[in-house]
Amino acid sequence: MSSRRQQSRQSGASRITDDQIADLVSKLQQLIPEIRSRRSNKSSASKVLQETCNYIRNLHQEVDDLSHRLSGLLQSTDADSAQATIIRSLLM
Amino acid sequence: MSSLANPNVSRKRRKIDPDSQTRIPAETGLTRWRTQAEQLIYSSKLVDALRSPDSDSVTGRAVRDAADRVLAVSARGKTRWSRAILTNRLSLRLAHINRKHKKAPKPTARSMKPAPQKKLPPVQKKVKVLSRLVPGCRKVSLPNLLEETTDYIAALEMQVRAMTFLTGLLNGGGSAAPAFGQSDQNVSSS
Numbered sequence: 323m324s325s326r327r328q329q330s331r332q333s334g335a336s337r338i339t340d341d342q343i344a345d346l347v348s349k350l351q352q353l354i355p356e357i358r359s360r361r362s363n364k365s366s367a368s369k370v371l372q373e374t375c376n377y378i379r380n381l382h383q384e385v386d387d388l389s390h391r392l393s394g395l396l397q398s399t400d401a402d403s404a405q406a407t408i409i410r411s412l413l414m
Numbered sequence: 415m416s417s418l419a420n421p422n423v424s425r426k427r428r429k430i431d432p433d434s435q436t437r438i439p440a441e442t443g444l445t446r447w448r449t450q451a452e453q454l455i456y457s458s459k460l461v462d463a464l465r466s467p468d469s470d471s472v473t474g475r476a477v478r479d480a481a482d483r484v485l486a487v488s489a490r491g492k493t494r495w496s497r498a499i500l501t502n503r504l505s506l507r508l509a510h511i512n513r514k515h516k517k518a519p520k521p522t523a524r525s526m527k528p529a530p531q532k533k534l535p536p537v538q539k540k541v542k543v544l545s546r547l548v549p550g551c552r553k554v555s556l557p558n559l560l561e562e563t564t565d566y567i568a569a570l571e572m573q574v575r576a577m578t579f580l581t582g583l584l585n586g587g588g589s590a591a592p593a594f595g596q597s598d599q600n601v602s603s604s
Contacts, residue, residue, distance in 0.1 A: 343537065346560040353567050371540035374563060378547045381570040388577040389481060390474035392464075395584040397472050401465050404583045408458045412451065 343367055350374060447568035452488070457576045459484045479503070485573050494558070495566045498550020 347367040354373050446452055463480040464472070482499050489496030544559065545551045548566050551559050 343556060346557055350560050350564060353564055368537050368540060371537065371544055374567075375540065375543050375547055378544075378563075378567065378570065381567070381574060382547075384574050385481060385570065385577065386474070386478055388574065388581060389477035391581050392577060392584070393472045393474040393477045395581065396464055396477070401461050401584075404580065405458060405461050407583060408454055408461065412454045412458070 347371065444564065444568045447565075447572045453572055453576045453579070456484060456488055456572065457580050459488075460576065460580065481573060481577060485569055489565075489569065493562060493565050494551055494554065495549045495562050496569075502549065 344367060347370045351370050354370070354377050460481055463484055464477060483503065486496040486499035491497060541556060541559065544563060545554065548559065548562050551562050554562065
């Protein structure tokens with residue numbers, strides 16, 4: 323893409339052309355499971371960005387929930403046997 | 415034949431500025447987060463990090479912090495979000511110490527100042543929201559932001575898979591064969 327050569331990185335997003343945005347957003351699209359399962363032609367940049375933000379928020383929430391659960395589990399169970407199982411899986 | 419505009423070559427010709435140093439080799443970067451090995455290594459490091467004897471370390475918040483820290487370390491300094499996670503912890507600790515000794519209110523995060531509200535098209539607004547969700551990326555250019563986002567998402571997905579696996583392990587005992595999703599290589603059938 324020849325437009326990348328003239329790209330100035332010093333300011334914020336204001337100098338980026340719409341084409342560049344569309345190009346990069348389409349790449350981002352590949353990653354979001356929700357969008358992948360739909361027809362990818364339909365999604366606008368705005369929609370992809372929205373879904374991306376939602377997806378990241380969901381992942382954060384999941385990590386928080388899992389952290390909460392793990393904190394409870396770690397208090398009562400033995401971390402050493404878990405560690406042993408993990409290492410065994412790594413070595414197999 | 416130098417007439418072809420090879421994006422990689424044109425990238426190297428640019429002056430080095432802070433943004434360009436976050437160049438991520440896209441494919442190797444993302445594939446790495448999806449391997450079973452990476453997931454196992456992460457799980458192991460996380461368990462290690464959580465093993466300290468003080469009862470403080472087993473709060474949900476502490477687990478979350480450790481999980482993020484180990485995740486950031488796994489990125490090996492190649493991405494902006496991972497470096498930001500690690501430096502944020504440092505500046506939070508410094509702020510805590512300063513508050514204890516000097517009692518001076520120090521705004522640690524420069525980005526906490528409310529920026530003057532401009533009228534932004536909806537796409538730009540969403541870009542802003544996204545930049546706030548990915549650590550350390552508030553002032554990054556859009557292409558870099560999107561690259562950081564793709565890596566960050568892949569890493570977060572691995573974090574979720576690994577922590578789910580750990581939860582299952584600690585719940586059901588260690589004898590069950592661990593079942594991973596989305597492993598590209600080294601699928602060991604035990």
